[in-house]
């Protein structure tokens with residue numbers, strides 16, 4: 001299942017992490033929610049493929065460990081989402097459509 005592109009209407013911010021919002025529900029370790037707002041990564045969809053981490057030209061993503069999560073035990077965290085230049089590369093390369101980038105958010 002891909003990230004919900006309307007998550008900011010369908011979910012609520014329940015936490016913050018490394019300076020970005022976390023959108024619920026969160027019930028760790030199995031349910032991790034969506035990290036980020038401008039650059040949003042659905043941690044419950046992410047399989048830690050790593051293409052976004054490697055390809056982002058401005059190093060928005062950093063690995064964060066998520067032990068016990070059923071999809072993968074680390075996630076691409078949009079720790080530096082403020083640096084995003086809206087190239088959409090990460091959205092294009094993600095094999096499971098876990099990322100949504102929206103310049104209006």
Ligand code: SF4
Nearest residue numbers: 056084085087088090
């Ligand atoms: S849209 Fe481009 S600059 Fe922004 S996070 Fe994705 S790869 Fe990085």
